[in-house]
Amino acid sequence: MGINLEINPSIFNPIYLKYQLKNNNRYQIYFGGSSSGKSFSLAQRTVLDVFNGNRNYLIVRNVQGTIRRSCLNEVTKAISNLKLSEYFQVNKTEMVITCTLNDRQILFCGLDDPEKIKSITPKRGVITDIWVEEATECEYKAVKQLDKRLRGISKVTKRLTLSFNPILRDHWLYKDYFSIWQEDNKYIEKDNVSILKTTYKDNKFLTSDDIAALENESDPYYYEVYTLGNWGVLGAVIFKNWKVEDFTEIEKTFDNHRHGVDWGFADDPFAYIKSHYDKRRKRLYICDEIEVVGLLNDESAPLVKEKAGGSRVTCDSSEPKSVAEFKKLRVNAKSAKKGPGSIEYGIKFLQGLEIIIHPRCQNFKNEISKYKYKEDKNGNILPIPVDKDNHLIDALRYSLEDDMKSTGVSVLK
Template sequence: MRTIKIKNFWENIAKVYRPFVNAEHMEQFFFGGSSSGKSFFLAQRCIVDVMRGRNYLIVRKTGASIAESVFNEVVKKINEMFQDGVLRNTYWDINKSNRIITFKYNNKQIIFKGLDDVEKVKSITPKNGVITDIWIEEATEISYKDWKQLDKRLRGHTEKNIKKRTIFSFNPILKSHWIYKEYFLGVWEEGKNFVEKVDDSHDYMILKTTYRDNQFLTKDDIKRLNKETDPYYRSVYLEGNWGVLEGVVFTNWRIQSFDKESFEQYRFGIDWGFAEDPFAFIRVAIDLKKMQIWICDEWYKKNLLNDEAIPLVRDVTKGATVYCDSAEPKSIHEFVVKGVNAFGVKKGQGSVNEGINFLKRFEIIIHPSCQNFINEIEQYHYKKDARTNETLPEVVS
């Protein structure tokens, strides 16, 4: 077998992850705070694993989200590990339209799919061999049912008795989540950073990391992370702890599949964003008789220019009014000039609480494809005073 050397491979892996480059547990949980480098490490390990003979299926809840996140991360890591363009093209075929990466030397593949239709995942077959690894990025986005369907995908004999694995990577959310109940409850203790459970019916490991474990962060990165003052977000997103969210704003919502084209009229809304916060565009239907709001479609994307957003919004709305945050009058004007019926809505004093009270009067039904909306609505909570622990009339999202 030919030996391929990767320059500075070990030096480019954060020290906390190095013991897990060759981890063989059937189920592996990499979780913790944001900016801990877990996805970077798993992308690096995935590339080496494929070179060694594994086939990866990498999934997220939606196809759009995977195209903009983990697919780009793996491609970026290949470019870093094989900086010689000729050498890179000799070994790797990167199909961006189908989101399939093939290591030409052994025809092993990394296949990227969204779980918009989990049934379609069943038919995925690599070029050479069977799926040996499923990596679920942002695993808290998927349902228990999704997971069971994915688990069935790890079937068939592997070459050289390669052990099949499922890898979960995520920032923790609430202790009510099925991952916590299924794998962490009774096993995980706060204050630990690693546990494993291996017996006749279990074979899994859990590694928790935070930004403190990522030696590649700059001082400015760390300062930015430490600006967060909300106790819940500091605990969950900075310290990587499972949360119990108090003072939840919305409890009047549920997730349900429905025919998104069955409504006579739709409403549209835009929340401006660019780098840190994404541009968000949604399509909803409102039934005033039944007091129901149906969340039909969402488009979320970071670093989206107006020239890219306008054709999308124009095609979807077809002249209907789009309600926008009035904080960006230049963007609204540009949308109007280019054919979008954009209308700015001013957020006056007390308008946020008024809007929340209005929404609480409705039952909100969210289509499963609107994962970003789900992520946001379940995290809305009332801020607590860090000193007195008193609930404040201020909403944190």
């Protein structure tokens, strides 16, 4: 029996109607702020896909106990809102929803029950869609195993859908999928991957109280992540006093540049950084960078010379031979006065500044967002920075050593 289903578009948030409802990319990511309607709209799509007789869904969260009061309830409400209750049988005990018109199903499971995941099979056909809700809770291997479950003959494109609020930038989701992402995007698709970012502003069904609660969030981390939908920094991360901003218009007025170099060749990159230090406002502008593996000194020197001109370039003192070679290559190089405690003092100094990063300095942005303190086995934060992926930060510390002295922060114990 065929049903001629007419649905008023006004029941959808417009951004999801445009980018989600007919999206057939293999990998689909829906992320952003709290109350942006991600789960609501995915539940709507799930119900319509199953009703139309083309798809079977497996909906998962990391822990099965959380599914009943989240995903299952969301899908059940969507069935009701779409006025399709007479066509669906909901078994809340087994957590299975079946469309009685075509025997297509929506199955629910937790990733903490791997044996059930392996054996779960729909009544008719194969699983065509897996939706991972709150994907940031899940381990990399678990999601990759889910991807392998999308197999078998099907008339429709199989899809793995991930929905979540972003958390920290060192999460595997960010590393795996967001290389195609640009911060000013709302939607992008490439190589069978699509990413849609939404916030509360994309959800027309919120009340004024809902909006006020989000806009009045006072905690910087929660405001960034849950209000603005941005990847955040928290916990053991060392620097939270930075932002990315295009300051091209005022850059021509900068006259107080600092230049630093951290040596590297094979495993570690050669790193150069250029900044402008506004002492009065305690503001540091990150203007330019070089980060390349495999450069010889006679290859890196001209690149630094081009950016620094005749200005002094403060270099890592661990390689006096490289400093001498830079001088011969007409770079105004000098060795940093490193010593015991210099890293801690440098971090303390930088933490006291407002750091503004030009969008062209992506490598520095990646470093500062992940640079963190060590933690013990119990998760307690130790006052020791992790010596990893910090080459541009080290170069920056060298370049500012004289400024640290003038403000009473010594680079030596």
